[in-house]
Amino acid sequence: MRITLTKHVALKSLGLAYVLLTSSSVFAQDKNAVVTAIVQEANSNSYLENYAFELVDMIGPRLVGSPQMQQAHDWVVKTYTALGAEARNEVYGEWRSWDRGTSQATMTYPRVKSLEGTQLAFSPATKGKGIEAEVVAMPVFSSASDFQAWLKTVKGKIVLIGMNPISGRSDANWKESASAAGYDKYQGLKNEQQKKWDLSMSYTEHTRRTLPLALEAAGAVAVIDSYWTELPGLTRIFDAKSKQIPVFNIALEDYGMLYRMAERGVKPRVLLEGNSKELGTAKTYNSIAEIKGKEKPNEYVVLSAHLDSWDGGTGATDNATGVITMMEAVRILQKVYPNNKRTILVGNWGSEEQGLNGSSAFVEDNPEIAKNIQVVWNQDNGTGRIVRIAGSGFEKSYEYISRWLQYIPEEFRKEIQTTFPGMPGTGGSDHSSFVQRGIPAFGLSSTSWDYGKLTWHTNRDTYDKIVFDEVRQNAIIVAILTYLACEEPELVSRDRIVLPIDKNGKQMEWPTNLKSKRTSGN
Missing domain, CATH: 3.50.30.30 (Glucose Oxidase; domain 1)
Structure with a gap:
């Protein structure tokens, strides 16, 4: 059926279209202005080296249950509080407490x-x-x-x-x-x-x-x-x-x-x-920081990085770099995006190295938060710049991540390879704790810098291996993606893909293998 519009109706429709187009353009310009401010703040006033010095050199390795891990938890809370966040150490269990000594x-x-x-x-x-x-x-x-x-x-x-x-x-x-x-x-x-x-x-x-x-x-x-x-x-x-x-x-x-x-x-x-000294048992924590949303305080964008490390080196690239990336992103957003619509929640997880225990415990213990999480951004593989993002098995992840990535500066975006819808992880890092509960969570994967042989759990995982220009780039990317996730009108889709048939001819199922260990004895 063909519809013919009168001249008046046609002009009215054209005017409405112009208004909508103009509003959209202004909205995009506003977003671009915030993105520009994020980049400028990161490049002109970086705190990354200060954060790294305090965490890596002064506190050092952060073995779960150790006195140094407790120092790290307290430092995270103190630093986020100074940034204007509500910060706390949230107990989820206890662990064998051991101090290396000489x-x-x-x-x-x-x-x-x-x-x-x-x-x-x-x-x-x-x-x-x-x-x-x-x-x-x-x-x-x-x-x-x-x-x-x-x-x-x-x-x-x-x-x-x-x-x-x-x-x-x-x-x-x-x-x-x-x-x-x-x-x-x-x-x-x-x-x-x-x-x-x-x-x-x-x-x-x-x-x-x-x-x-x-x-x-x-x-x-x-x-x-x-x-x-x-x-x-x-x-x-x-x-x-x-x-x-x-x-x-x-x-x-x-x-x-x-x-x-x-x-x-x-x-x-x-x-x-x-x-070394045996110190009995110590409480184990996740260090949580929140900046309450001004419009939707009960919806969350989560920045995820594990705080603990092995103690052969000082845990610089596994995972102090992830911790300071999220901290710097929050510092930047507090300055250029003070009216965040959704709550920005930072999870500095404990006992990742023993099985993603802190992040799994958080999801288990906080169902009201978990059901209203928009997305989780997780960083945990060294000092390199972010170059890969996969969809973690969420069917429509490409719709919002691809759209948000368009606001990343071109020189950063052109290196980022995306894989959609991807597959849900069975472990590896803390985003898996969320993915397995059906929460859109994504690992921000980095260039290697010979991570696997040089610094991953080695005696050389130390401050001097941090490449600050690339960590700064990561903080910019995380800040932009967090801003856009906060601004998204609705919660993103949690629809999952139908997983393929495995090599034995059986229908694959969504993984549910991650359960938090609450003590070192079980």
Whole structure:
């Protein structure tokens, strides 16, 4: 059917269209003005280096349950309060409280040498003047019975449990400097060594983290490991599972020396001194900051970053960079967007490293907040600029995220790759705690800066590895996305995709595997 408009009606309609178009243009201009102000404030008045100094250098590593973690919680609350937010430490459980203290490893025979290394987190302390004993290296086993027979020989010994790689040079160094034939030969030997070691470990029925329990039961007096990252001088620092004997991690360069001596029958001796302290249990918290919305105070845009870390370094890129990114975004928004429509809630989660416990507990404990969350922005993978955003399995995530991204400065936006609708995460970082409850939550993934080998849970995750220009860029992106999420007229869709069929022909289901641990004992 064709409709013919009278001249008057046509002009009236045209006028209405002009008004709507003009209003939309003014609205867009207003948004662009706020975005411009965000960028200017971030670039001219950054607080990032101050925040990093206080958190990374002054407080240091933030092992869950430790006194340093409590200091970090209190610093976060104090800093957000100074920014005008309502801040609190919200209890969700308790954890074993352990203080590292000082630790030292010294080879005393066949010569005296200080060794580069430290106790693992939660390791039992050494008593008196330390533990000095002969060092033996765990061999490659050919069967389970072979392992059981060897266990009878470790009483009174310090045991090396890690594989000693055939080279302490990085793969990149080999590829750059070796001949093609030499590189291929090295790769073959490396792969064969790893294959044999993995088979040998299977006979023990343990991982490197649980093996000390078997050695403890067999009478060993201490354990030394070296969890090399394949870069010189770098080693991963996790936790000890032993109950009575200390576990140390020694840098490959010194570990390999001990290993070669033990293999050749030198019988090296090492003195281990670990002055850690058991402090009972301590309350565990999430540090929460809120800037109440002026129009919709019961709807929330959540900025998410875990506060805890392992304690081999100082937790700079895992995850102080995420914490200060969110803090800087809030500082900027308080200055340029004081009338935020929705409540901006910052979650600085505890015990992420033990299983996303803090964020999972928050969602479980705050159903009224959870049901009214607009979106969650999570940052937790190093110091690099944000370059990837996936839709986490929310069917219509592209509609709003793609629209909001258009306001990001072009030089930032052109690098950001999006994947919609994406897939819901089963873990990895704190946005998964929200996604699994059907809340639109998104990881803001960054460029690597060799995160996996250089700083992730290593002894070199320190302030000097922070690239502040890229963290500043991230704070700008988070501030803009938060502003736009606050301004969105309605709560965004929570519709989920129908997940595909898995490789076994079964219909995949939305993950629900994350449950918070409230104590270190369960």
